[in-house]
Amino acid sequence: xxxxxxxxxxxxxxxxxxxxxxxxxxxxxxxxxxxxxxxxxxxxxxxxxxxxxxxxxxxxxxxxxxxxxxxxxxxxxxxxxxxxxxxxxxxxxxxxxxxxxxxxxxxxxxxxxxxxxxxxxxxxxxxxxxxxxxxxxxxxxxxxxxxxxxxxxxxxxxxxxxxxxxxxxxxxxxxxxxxxxxxxxxxxxxxxxxxxxxxxxxxxxxxxxxxxxxxxxxxxxxxxxxxxxxxxxxxxxxxxxxxxxxxxxxxxxxxxxxxxxxxxxxxxxxxxxxxxxxxxxxxxxxxxxxxxxxxxxxxxxxxxxxxxxxxxxxxxxxxxxxxxxxxxxxxxxxxxxxxxxxxxxxxxxxxxxxxxxxxxxxxxxxxxxxxxxxxxxxxxxxxxxxxxxxxxxxxxxxxxxxxxxxxxxxxxxxxxxxxxxxxxxxxxxxxxxxxxxxxxxxxxxxxxxxxxxxxxxxxxxxxxxxxxxxxxxxxxxxxxxxxxxxxxxxxxxxxxxxxxxxxxxxxxxxxxxxxxxxxxxxxxxxxxxxxxxxxxxxxxxxxxxxxxxxxxxxxxxxxxxxxxxxxxxxxxxxxxxxxxxxxxxxxxxxxxxxxxxxxxxxxxxxxxxxxxxxxxxxxxxxxxxxxxxxxxxxxxxxxxxxx
Numbered sequence: 001x002x003x004x005x006x007x008x009x010x011x012x013x014x015x016x017x018x019x020x021x022x023x024x025x026x027x028x029x030x031x032x033x034x035x036x037x038x039x040x041x042x043x044x045x046x047x048x049x050x051x052x053x054x055x056x057x058x059x060x061x062x063x064x065x066x067x068x069x070x071x072x073x074x075x076x077x078x079x080x081x082x083x084x085x086x087x088x089x090x091x092x093x094x095x096x097x098x099x100x101x102x103x104x105x106x107x108x109x110x111x112x113x114x115x116x117x118x119x120x121x122x123x124x125x126x127x128x129x130x131x132x133x134x135x136x137x138x139x140x141x142x143x144x145x146x147x148x149x150x151x152x153x154x155x156x157x158x159x160x161x162x163x164x165x166x167x168x169x170x171x172x173x174x175x176x177x178x179x180x181x182x183x184x185x186x187x188x189x190x191x192x193x194x195x196x197x198x199x200x201x202x203x204x205x206x207x208x209x210x211x212x213x214x215x216x217x218x219x220x221x222x223x224x225x226x227x228x229x230x231x232x233x234x235x236x237x238x239x240x241x242x243x244x245x246x247x248x249x250x251x252x253x254x255x256x257x258x259x260x261x262x263x264x265x266x267x268x269x270x271x272x273x274x275x276x277x278x279x280x281x282x283x284x285x286x287x288x289x290x291x292x293x294x295x296x297x298x299x300x301x302x303x304x305x306x307x308x309x310x311x312x313x314x315x316x317x318x319x320x321x322x323x324x325x326x327x328x329x330x331x332x333x334x335x336x337x338x339x340x341x342x343x344x345x346x347x348x349x350x351x352x353x354x355x356x357x358x359x360x361x362x363x364x365x366x367x368x369x370x371x372x373x374x375x376x377x378x379x380x381x382x383x384x385x386x387x388x389x390x391x392x393x394x395x396x397x398x399x400x401x402x403x404x405x406x407x408x409x410x411x412x413x414x415x416x417x418x419x420x421x422x423x424x425x426x427x428x429x430x431x432x433x434x435x436x437x438x439x440x441x442x443x444x445x446x447x448x449x450x451x452x453x454x455x456x457x458x459x460x461x462x463x464x465x466x467x468x469x470x471x472x473x474x475x476x477x478x479x480x481x482x483x484x485x486x487x488x489x490x491x492x493x494x495x496x497x498x499x500x501x502x503x504x505x506x507x508x509x510x511x512x513x514x515x516x517x518x519x520x521x522x523x524x525x526x527x528x529x530x531x532x533x534x535x536x537x538x539x540x541x542x543x544x545x546x547x548x549x550x551x552x553x554x555x556x557x558x559x560x561x562x563x564x565x566x567x568x569x570x571x572x573x574x575x576x577x578x579x580x581x582x583x584x585x586x587x588x589x590x591x592x593x594x595x596x597x598x599x600x601x602x603x604x605x606x607x608x609x610x611x612x613x614x615x616x617x618x619x620x621x622x623x624x625x626x627x628x629x630x631x632x633x634x635x636x637x638x639x640x641x642x643x
Contacts, residue, residue, distance in 0.1 A: 004104045005029060018096075018111035021103070024072055026051045029106060040089035058089050063132075067100060068107075077101035081131045134204065134222040141165050141181040141218075151226050155198035169195045175280045181208065184215040187235055192225070203229040244272045248386050252393040256400060262294050266365070266389060270296060273379060277347060281309070281316050281354070282363040290316055290364060298345065305339040314338050316364040319352045323361065325377055326352045327385055347535050353387040357395040365390070442468075484497045493619060498535045500542075500574075501528040507543045514550055520559035522546065528565050531572055532643045537616040542576070542609060544609040545636050549578035554631070571622075571639045582630040591626070613638075 005021070006031055012019035018035035022028050028046045032461050036044065039058065046054060059082055067078045079099045097112045128135050134150035136143055146154075146161045154161060154169070167175045174193040192205035203447035206222035251264045266278045277297035281290035290309045309317040315337055319326050328334050337343050342496040347368040355363045365387060369375070375383075446469045454462065501524065508515070508522050515522065531538075546561055553559035562577045583591060594611040617624050621641045628634035 004106050004616060008103065008106060008108065012108075012110075018109075020046070020051070020109045020111075022051045024104060026068065026072075028054070035111065038091045040091075043089065049062075053312050066097065068109075068337060071100050071102070071107060075102045079130075080450075082129065123367050133206070134224070136166070136220040136222065138166060138181060138218050138220070140183075140216045141167055141178065150222070153197065153204070154195070157294060169197075171196075178208070179220055185210050185212075192229075202226045233287055243380060245385055245389060245425040247272065252390065256397055258394065258397050258401070259293070261393070261397065266294055266296055267385060269365070269383075270367065273367060273375075273383075274373060275349075275367050275375075277345075277368040277370065279303075279306075279316070279366040280363060281320070281366075283320060283361055285360075290320055293363070298342075302339070302341045302345060305341045315350075315352045316366055319354050319364050322635060323354050323356060325354065325380060325387075327380055328352075329374075346370055349373055349378065351375045352384055353380075353383045355387050355394065357388075357391040360395065362391045362394045362398075432494045492535070495532055496535055497530055497532045498538075499528070499530045500538070500565070503535065503539050504528065504542055504546075507546055509541065509545075511547060511550060514547075515559070518550060518553055518559050520553065520561070523560065523562045525564045528563070529567070529572065531640060532639055534616075534620055537620055538640070541613050541638060544613045545576040545638075548609060549576060549580060549634075552580045553578070554580050554633075566579045567642065568639075571642050573637065573639050575635055575637045578632065579633040582632050583626070583628040583634055584630050585628075588628065592624070 008019075008021045012021075012030075012032045015034065016031060018038065019032040019420045020028060020035055021030040028049050028051050031046050036046075039046075043054075043057060051068065052065055054063075055068075064080060064082060067080055070076065071078060077100060079097065082096050082098060099110045099112075101108060104365060111330070129147050131147060132149060134153055135145075135147040136150055137145035142165050143162055151158055151161065166178060166181065170193050171179065174191075174195070177191045177193060180189060188207055188209045189536075190205070190207050192203060194201050194203050202224060203226045204222040205225050206220055208218055211217040211219065248265060251268050252261055254264065255261050262280050265279055270276065272487075278295070279292055279298070280294040282293045283290055288311050290311070290601060292303060292307050295348050297304050306316075311317050312321045314329070315326060318336070328350040329348070331337055331347040332343055332345075334343075334350075337350075337572060347370060350366070350368040352364060352366045354361060357367055367383075446465065450462075450465055450469070457465065461543055504522075504524055542563075546563075549561040550559050553635075557579060560579050564575045564577070566573045592610045592614040614624055617638055617640070622639045623634060624638040626634055626636045
């Protein structure tokens with residue numbers, strides 16, 4: 001590197017042109033005396049600094065940076081003319097022809113200054129002609145020179161450009177901006193102008209400078225920024241459209257009343273589009289018709305002629321049928337608009353846009369202008385977006401209304417069900433009370449009769465009486481269970497602290513005769529807790545589960561009932577396991593329903609016991625479920641809240 005540096009220094013130190021050497025990273029290694037003397041002293045020294053940063057400090061031109069990067073990447077030399085008239089930090093004001101190439105392991109830039117008043121114009125004419133930017137030389141605004149780049153932009157032969165005033169190629173705004181060119185002298189200025197070319201309008205921008213020793217002579221270096229301006233316009237339009245959609249979104253979300261939403265939205269759309277007339281149709285899916293729900297800017301008598309349309313009828317009907325928007329240049333003469341009264345309104349630019357969600361068509365929005373306002377393709381895209389947005393929100397509003405109506409109907413139905421359930425509960429309670437006394441009397445008289453007259457009865461008569469006594473006892477148990485079920489739901493919840501072990505022991509004593517009769521046994525965990533709950537209801541739960549375990553025992557083995565306990569986070573978990581006949585899987589979902597019985601094989605029952613268990617636990621905030629295998633037994637799990 002030192003050898004190459006010395007080689008560069010020895011060659012360019014006293015050269016009559018500016019020289020700068022740099023490495024692959026863009027770091028400046030060397031500048032010669034001529035370049036140093038023409039730069040702003042405050043920015044020196046350059047060595048060790050990034051050439052890319054220096055370019056942006058001294059030149060208003062981004063092409064040089066691109067050329068440097070291409071040189072480093074491809075080793076291809078380049079030549080470029082840049083202007084320093086707008087760079088106050090460069091002492092020589094004029095044009096610089098910059099050449100770049102690789103020299104051994106370094107890269108070199110050479111700059112030949114064109115200073116003063118273009119006295120050496122002939123020498124550098126070829127450089128100007130080869131410049132990629134458009135260069136014009138003018139006398140009081142009349143074009144005396146146009147380089148090939150300008151000719152290419154204008155798409156005109158040179159003779160149609162030279163001798164013409166630049167004002168002939170620009171619009172009114174451009175003529176105002178370029179007015180200083182008519183003077184003998186003025187300060188430099190920057191302008192962006194629209195010029196009329198053979199292929200259409202293009203946008204040029206750049207600096208306009210005056211030559212000091214040539215009064216009225218100016219030079220312009222211009223770039224074609226048509227694409228950039230179009231992009232800026234597109235971005236600006238997109239921002240405007242986003243703002244419009246945001247405004248529409250706020251309007252759509254301001255209410256759940258569909259008429260209010262549509263009214264406010266139509267007004268907003270007309271304001272955003274700067275259009276005077278609008279209609280909104282809503283689709284009647286059953287009738288397959290469009291009904292005009294809202295209008296703005298059209299007399300009522302005209303609206304009557306287009307109040308309702310069939311699908312496919314008129315512009316709105318066609319748009320509804322196809323789902324495709326339609327733009328009309330002059331609605332006053334378009335034959336597709338069937339209403340003569342509507343055509344006579346003088347509407348010109350007209351658009352019909354579907355209002356649709358992802359799943360269905362909601363309606364159609366028509367808008368139109370009476371003046372010279374033209375609905376552009378960009379306007380159409382915005383209207384389509386608004387239509388889809390309106391469709392989604394309107395669908396939600398309509399669904400909400402449907403749900404609200406359904407909810408009210410469900411509330412009415414639930415109230416009716418509650419009323420019927422209360423009436424049924426009252427009926428069950430009343431009937432149960434009214435039946436219990438006669439049944440108790442029947443059972444009592446049947447027992448007395450058997451005691452006093454059993455010896456006088458034949459064996460057949462005794463069988464009849466036993467059947468009466470059994471039926472009476474079953475009926476009495478059934479009525480008792482109904483009253484218990486009613487009491488479980490309606491008795492006030494009374495919490496007290498008690499020992500579950502004592503409750504189970506009391507129930508075991510009550511069922512002792514039935515357990516001994518089947519030679520069964522009950523095994524209870526030693527860890528049964530004291531809990532705070534409704535003692536009567538807890539006793540009902542254990543009583544029914546233990547009683548069922550004994551009642552539905554397996555015929556081939558003595559019943560064994562095991563009761564366990566485990567404390568879980570926030571709740572007590574109990575289980576009652578038996579070795580009985582079990583319950584088939586298809587019955588487990590309904591086993592807790594009132595009067596439901598999984599088997600009728602050999603055991604009497606009312607189908608109410610497990611309903612009592614579930615309701616008692618529900619009142620106390622608990623749950624119950626089971627696991628069972630037919631022929632092996634069942635386990636009932638239930639929980640109670642832990643204080």
